[in-house]
Structure formats: C-alpha cells, structure tokens
Amino acid sequence: MRLLVVEDEHKIAAALKKGLEQENYAVDLAYDGEEGYDFASTEDYAVIILDLMLPKMDGVTVCKKLREDNIHTPILMLTAKGELDDKVSGLNSGADDYLTKPFAFAELLARVKALTRRPKHTTQTKLKVADLTLNTNNYEVKRNAKVIQLSKKEFALLEYLMRHPNTILSKDQIIAHIWDYEADVLPNTVEVYIGYLRRKLPNLIHTIRGFGYKIGEAK
Amino acid sequence: MRLLVVEDEHKIAAALKKGLEQENYAVDLAYDGEEGYDFASTEDYAVIILDLMLPKMDGVTVCKKLREDNIHTPILMLTAKGELDDKVSGLNSGADDYLTKPFAFAELLARVKALTRRPKHTTQTKLKVADLTLNTNNYEVKRNAKVIQLSKKEFALLEYLMRHPNTILSKDQIIAHIWDYEADVLPNTVEVYIGYLRRKLPNLIHTIRGFGYKIGEAK
C-alpha cells in the first residue's frame, strides 16, 4: 500500500518513512506544499500524511485544492502543539483526521490503519500470543481469563511486541515506535519497562542479548 | 550503482571505497565539503555518504545547500561519537540516516542498502547454505529446523561468510568488514571466532590454508 508523507522537517519525514516501510507500506516523501500537491494529484495513494505548516503552500491549501480536484484520498493532518484552531480548519478543509505534534509513531500508525479502512479482520484488534490476549479496543489484557492491569507505556510496549511475533525488536526500534521523536529516552528505560512487564507477565518476553527482545512461549 | 563518499580522513575514505567497490558499487571520493558539494550537484548518485566534520564546508551545510538546490539524493551522515546534538542537526538538515563513528563496515553497508531501497526481495534477508539458513530480519539461524544460538559477533561473521558463498574470505577482509576501523584486532581473533562457529555448526566452514575461509557443504 502506497502512502505520501508531506513534511518539511526532514528528521520527522525520515523517521516516518523508515517506520512505515517497516510496516510494509511504500512511502513517497515531499518536502513542501507544492511538491506534495504535485505528487498527490499525479500518483494514487492510500493515505496522505500532510503537515499543516509547510513552505510554499500550507497544508490546508493543499488539502482544499485536492478536494476541489475531486481527489478524495484520505488525509491525515499533522498540526503543531497548541494550534487548536488549526485542528478545526484542518478538518474543515477536508482532512479526515488529525494528530498533534509531537506524537509517538505508534499513534500515527494506528490512525493510518484506521484511514486505510482495512476492514476489521485485517487490522487486528485482538492480539494473541500463547495464553495471553490483548484487546486494543478496550485496552484489556488477559492471561487465562485473568485481567492484568497495565500502565499506558506498559500497554504500548506489549502491543508493539505482540504485533511483531517471531521478530526481534531492538531497544532503539522500541524507543522510536513507542516514544515521540522529541523524547530522547535511554535504552535502559526500555529494560526497565521490560522488567515491569515480566513481573506482571512471567515467562513470555525473551532477551536476545545484543539484539533486542522477542515475545513468545517459554522455550 | 554510483555512490559519493565525502570524508576528510583518507584512511577511512579509502577503506570505504575499497569495501563498497567489493560490493559492486562505483565510488567517487571527495575530501572536503566544497569538493563534496560540487560532485554532488554535478553527478547523479544513488547515495551520498557525508562526514559531519569537514574542511571548508561542514556536512550540515553541504546537506542543506543540496536540499535547497532540490537535490534529494539520500544522504547518510557520519557523526563522531558523543556529538549527539549533531545527530539531530544532521537529520534536520536533510540527512536521511546517520551512523556514529566508529562503525563496522557491515553496519554502513546495511544502511546504504536500506537507503537505496532495493525493495525487500532484492536485498536478501534469508540466506541459505546447505542445510543452514540465516534470517537477517529476526536474527535467527537454523540448521535442519533446529535453532542455533549465536552471539552478535558470531552472527556477523556467519552472515558475512554466507553472503559470499564460494568465495574465499581472508582474515584481513573479515576484520575489515566486521570490526570497526579503530578496533585493530589480531588475525587470531578471527580464528577463535571461526572455532566458535564450528563448534556450533560442524562441517560447514572450510579453511583454505594461507588464504582464508569459505563456507559450504562438507567436501
């Protein structure tokens, strides 16, 4: 599935491209409004991720022009913090959803998935690994019918692990996925959260020294 | 595929050129920022490998100027250790990825491949030799469906051997590829690691006395 990211901050653009490609999307980048508009009106995208503040042509204008051209590709608008009015104008201009910076990548991914409208059975909302289930609709984690209480971060980490079974996820990947791009947390923080999860869910998360972590049945 | 390396330390520049050429890239070298900028804006490269600290014009400036000229060639920025802020400024200036010195050549190669975005099926992630498979996605090594545990260095060495089947790799080549250029390890270290691998994976790695090692079926 092909996505367009229109974002002038290269750091963010590069991070999104990398993350989305890991999730098997094909990603095109545009660095200003005009370029974004050109791409969007030439190519056929599943979703357009569009920053609000852009050089040459701002997001709202891009959005409006596309809608005038009868291009109804779903648009996810990125707005800087505190620009609440912009949210409104973003939605009025024809955007389908918005996200406030700084956001965690996992957050963006969830919205993109919602917009691609993969019917429910494709976007897994009930994840299962061994005797553990995680429901992303009601944020409930159960092990053998017993509910486990998790904090927000613990839940996000567990969800990420469970969405990538049989995959080793490095601490850096985990940080890039769970924390927002301004956060700058230490790898040790991941170790600590893995520790928390293991206390509540023993024998499920495995360390692969030098590489990262992996979830799965006891070996 | 043509690459540009902009690096003032001749030792590193030469090592990169040599290694990349062995991987069938054509490599141009530039030794300062101005020269690098000239090359980059004249020729057409698949990726630009750009040191941050450079005489005449630093990497960030080169990067910014190129982007202003609307040259969006993927840039891999090399930053010295401990210059964490530089990472940020590197990405903000328009670089697509960065690598902290000192790095192992294998590391750089992986990033270059990621940036040229040879789609997944072109960059082999599942290597196979005889009854042995190595998966670079989940770092899993299997022999006849049986998982073999390897340390990081062991894995890197095995991957290098498997990526060059029917090729004799000398100890020096192995050192240049797996260890970073500051490491300066003895050839004997390679012998030791070959020994470790042989213990875990008997009858696969062959010594060609005087030349090096080669992986393959028992002869």
Added chain:
DNA sequence: TCAATATCTCAGCCAATCCTCAGCAAAGTG
C-alpha cells in the same frame, strides 16, 4: 491540595561475550 501512580534515570551487580595469549597440532618444505 495531597496522595497515589506512573515515568524515567541512575548506580551497582552479575553474567555473557569479547579478545588475547600461549602451547599444541597440522601442513608445507627442503
């Protein structure tokens, strides 16, 4: 507002891993 909870860092510990060394084995040479 105050207490409970959550987030994140830090320092110290332990164990796996890395790498060197020295002695031995095997191969090559006259």
Added chain:
DNA sequence: CACTTTGCTGAGGATTGGCTGAGATATTGA
C-alpha cells in the same frame, strides 16, 4: 625427518550488556 609456517583451542582477564532496587520528578485523580 627436522624445521618452519599456519591454524586451532583452552584458559582467563577485560569489557559490555542487561537486570534491578532506589529514588527524583511528573501526572493523575480524589
């Protein structure tokens, strides 16, 4: 065979990676 060169391997010290308890700071909720 004697001698040299090259490779192999067990032992062990140094280094690194990962885990955890303690605590400082931020956030939430009564």
